[in-house]
Amino acid sequence: MKIFVIELYEDDPEKSTGRKMVRFGFAKYTEKPRGIVLNPLSEEVISIDDIEIVNKYGISVIDSSWNKSDAKFYARFMSRFSRRLPLLFAGNPINYAKPYKLSSLEAISASLYILNFVDISLKLLSLYKWGKTFYDLNRELLESYRGKHKDEIIEIEKSFFKEEPQQ
Ligand SMILES: C[S@@+](CC[C@H](N)C(=O)[O-])C[C@H]1O[C@@H](n2cnc3c(N)ncnc32)[C@H](O)[C@@H]1O
Incomplete structure (x- = not known):
């Protein structure tokens, strides 16, 4: 599994989860996406x-600070591979439940879980105590997205927001 971290060095190095994935040998740094x-x-x-692209070329995350990551910032990284x-909820203490x-x-x-690489997905979460919180919060959603095609995932996401009918 080729996991890449585009490291922007914007957050406290001790708290960066991207750097931790590299330190523990799960990911490598890359300058280009x-x-x-x-x-x-x-x-x-x-x-x-997306499985074929991920198997062949890997998957990249942009490890920046949320405070500095606005629409203009993300536009720099937009391509046909973005x-x-x-819908998933953060389990980490900084953005808990957002x-x-x-x-x-x-x-x-989460991406690896959706792509059916459940073992490595859970191994990554085990690097943090709050990894279990993330899994517990999202278990049903992750399971419903796992192995699904794009249009199916969009439907599941939409159904989450649909109002319950009035009694
Ligand atoms: C903004 S950085 C924050 C990193 C944080 N400082 C840390 O140590 O984990 C989080 C990155 O994860 C990915 N990410 C987070 N939420 C996402 C979402 N809903 N959809 C796609 N990518 C997401 C993006 O690459 C994003 O830039």
């Missing part, structure tokens, strides 16, 4: 349809 690039502003959602994650605002490690772990 490789394979599928996780970009929260992409219009396209990651799905099993993908967003479907939708879509995941740490680098959560973003990679």
Whole structure:
């Protein structure tokens, strides 16, 4: 599994989950984006349809600070290989329970889960105590997205937001 971290050196090095993935041998640094690039502003959602690209070229995360990552910043990384994650909630203490605002490690772990690489996804989460919190918060969603095509994932996401009918 080729996991790449585009490291922007913007956050406290002790707290960067991207750097930790590299330190523990799960990922390598890269200067240029490789394979599928996780970009929260992409219009396209990651799905099993991306498996061939990930197997061949890998997956990259942009390890920047959320405070400095605005639309202009993410536009620099936009390409036909950019993908967003479907609805998931952060389990890390900094953005706990916020939708879509995941740490680098959560973003990679969730992507691998969706692509059916469950073992490595869970191994990554085990690097942090809050990894279990992320999994517990998102277990059902992750399981529902796992191995699904893009249009199916969009439907699952939409159904989450549909209002319950009035009694
Ligand atoms: C903004 S950085 C913050 C990293 C944080 N400082 C850390 O140590 O983990 C998080 C990165 O994870 C990926 N990511 C997070 N949430 C995402 C989402 N909803 N869709 C796509 N990528 C996402 C993006 O590459 C994003 O730049």
